[in-house]
Amino acid sequence: MKILVAGSGIIGVSSAYYLAKAGHEVTVVDQESASALSTSYANAGQLSYGMSSPWAGPGIPFKAMKWLLAKYAPLIINPKLTFLTIKFLFKILRNCTVARYEINKSRMVRVSKYSQQAITEMVKEYDFDFELRSHGLLQVFRTQAQLEASKKDMAVLDAYNVKYKKLNVEGCIKVEPALIHVKDKILGGIHYLEDQSANCFLFTNHLAQACKALGVKFDFNVSIQKIDYENKSIVGIQTDKGLYQADRYVIALGSESTDILAPLGINLPIYPVKGYSITMPIKDDVDAPQGTLMDETYKVAITRLGDTIRIAGIAELTGYDKSLSKSGDRITQFVLKDLFPKAAEQVEDDHLWAGLRPMTPDGTPIIGKTPYYNLFLNTGHGTLGWTMGLGSGKIISSIISEKTPEIDIEGLDMFRYQ
Ligand SMILES: Cc1cc2nc3c(=O)[nH]c(=O)nc-3n(C[C@H](O)[C@H](O)[C@H](O)COP(=O)(O)OP(=O)(O)OC[C@H]3O[C@@H](n4cnc5c(N)ncnc54)[C@H](O)[C@@H]3O)c2cc1C
Known part of the structure; x- marks a missing residue:
């Protein structure tokens, strides 16, 4: 399938990586000139699986x-x-x-532990210096x-x-x-x-290179303006460089996710x-x-x-x-x-x-489906996006690829707020 990932922070790039690994044709768009130049740029670097x-x-x-x-x-x-x-x-x-607190923590720990496994796998597969x-x-x-x-x-x-x-x-x-x-x-x-601790900016950019080797296309300096939809289907994303169309769309725009989604009736509490x-x-x-x-x-x-x-x-x-x-x-x-x-x-x-x-007010990211059959969310990672990034990418890839995720995804999607 052709997939458009909106956002090239740690969450967008890890989504793109696992989607490309699952065999999809992926394009990433971002308004910046490279990956991880927004919140993923200079965070504290803590991979706080235990302190999630x-x-x-x-x-x-x-x-x-x-x-x-x-x-x-x-x-x-x-x-x-x-x-x-x-x-x-x-x-x-x-x-x-x-x-x-207990419900929210259990959801966060699930994603963090899954990410910990993913980092370990990544370190075995690549010799990224991060x-x-x-x-x-x-x-x-x-x-x-x-x-x-x-x-x-x-x-x-x-x-x-x-x-x-x-x-x-x-x-x-x-x-x-x-x-x-x-x-x-x-x-x-x-x-x-x-x-653990590590440099999120360096890692995201190494992972973006690995994405490119898997055929992912990165379009930088592209500002997303509006999502076009008909009934419960997305028909394209309008940008300052023209219309982008795909079979599936992933919104990984961090703090900027809310305004883009509001006109669709998706009101995220980010x-x-x-x-x-x-x-x-x-x-x-x-x-x-x-x-x-x-x-x-x-x-x-x-x-x-x-x-x-x-x-x-x-x-x-x-x-x-x-x-x-x-x-x-x-x-x-x-x-x-x-x-x-x-x-x-x-x-x-x-x-x-x-x-x-x-x-998000419950600290848990928003990962999963939306009322639009071809629109997916991977956002709202708050204080722990670096810690939870890889696991979140794996989860969204499984959901889009219609495979059962390897961990329980109860309570991770936007429908928990209803
Ligand atoms: C001070 C600080 C310390 C932190 N410390 C840690 C830590 O130690 N450990 C940890 O796990 N987490 C930490 N975090 C949290 C972590 O950095 C974030 O959760 C994570 O970076 C979020 O990643 P993201 O990809 O969702 O968002 P971002 O990195 O912000 O990526 C979103 C992307 O979307 C793009 N975008 C937005 N709007 C548009 C548009 N209209 N058109 C095109 N592109 C657009 C942006 O340019 C950006 O590249 C910290 C955060 C801060 C601020």
């Missing part, structure tokens, strides 16, 4: 109030509240119950309250067979020796043994949650992180990527605005200096970046 959890959970509304008032706040809400933001906050709130590190992920606690709360998390981890170790300060230093310099600031941590990262060259290897960490206090990730360190975090609710605010720079720099004071070289053009996470 929705943001919305019990206790979050109370924590969010505290975060809003904190000096280095992980959550920023534009005071000029729009209807879009209010609607999203309300939907998040509805997902903060124990029952919803700065992969299998050092686990260290979640660092600074307060007694965090240590207490982590006991509840551990029960959940046990339930999902996640391999982890609870660590005291010495244990944390064994995993990340440079923490010795700040040992008085931390109280312990959880080491997610199977989590909100563009802005996050920031800064990438800095390493000054001295022994003082730098060896893998990836999550500072639980500031919700900031610190990841070793090749000869650089990437510090990423913040959830800013300010609609589709991608501008770089000073708070992004301030918080990421503060956390790096606080935990790894000697690690990075301060350079003038430190690479500050902002991206829009395509967040």
Whole structure:
């Protein structure tokens, strides 16, 4: 079949790859000049299979109030509240119950574990250099309250067979020796043994090359404007370079998926949650992180990527605005200096970046069919699109190829919102 994939981020490219492997004739279109130049460009690089959890959970509304008032706040809400933001906050709130959290987490873990297998297969098949590190992920606690709360998390981890170790300060230093310099600031941590870190931009571009070898055509600098439909069938996608037609269409436009689909009566609850990262060259290897960490206090990730360190975090609710605010720079720099004071070289053009996470209120991506028989969705991966990317590509390829997916896909498609 002829398949058009809209979007060339990690989700679009992994969809294209598995569709081409299944024998389809695939074209990918994207408004950028290459793959992974939008949200997949400079994310935190964490492959957090073990830490895959929705943001919305019990206790979050109370924590969010505290975060809003904190000096280095992980959550920023534009005071000029729009209807879009209010609607999203309300939907998040509805997902903060124990029952919803468990359902949402189980769906996310299913996709993440499937992606973990897919990455392992990929590493065996190709020799992509994408700065992969299998050092686990260290979640660092600074307060007694965090240590207490982590006991509840551990029960959940046990339930999902996640391999982890609870660590005291010495244990944390064994995993990340440079923490010795700040040992008085931390109280312990959880080491997610199977989590990894790697460069999503590099990987997506290697995978795009592998796609090309399988015959996938990439049309860049093409802006999608409108989807044409008749009854319950898509007849083409209008772009600034003309009409694209195919037998099947996959929408993998990340945060931009919603506006394109709304005229079709498909209203996805995806909100563009802005996050920031800064990438800095390493000054001295022994003082730098060896893998990836999550500072639980500031919700900031610190990841070793090749000869650089990437510090990423913040959830800013300010609609589709991608501008770089000073708070992004301030918080990421503060956390790096606080935990790894000697690690990075301060350079003038430190690479500050902002991206829009395509967040659903339940944290789970939207993968599967639509009311239009030839239109499919692979979007809404929020905070974990890199982690869940390959599994999501495999699932959509199975669905379109009318093969039974290898994992249970209950609750992944858009119909869960009805
Ligand atoms: C600060 C930050 C840190 C993160 N850290 C992690 C992490 O550590 N681990 C993790 O798993 N995830 C992380 N994420 C989330 C992850 O980056 C995203 O979930 C993922 O990149 C989404 O991929 P995507 O392909 O859906 O979207 P995108 O990468 O945004 O791709 C969508 C594509 O659609 C194209 N497009 C949009 N509109 C149009 C149009 N009209 N016409 C043509 N093309 C169009 C865009 O150009 C873009 O290339 C992080 C995100 C942020 C912001």
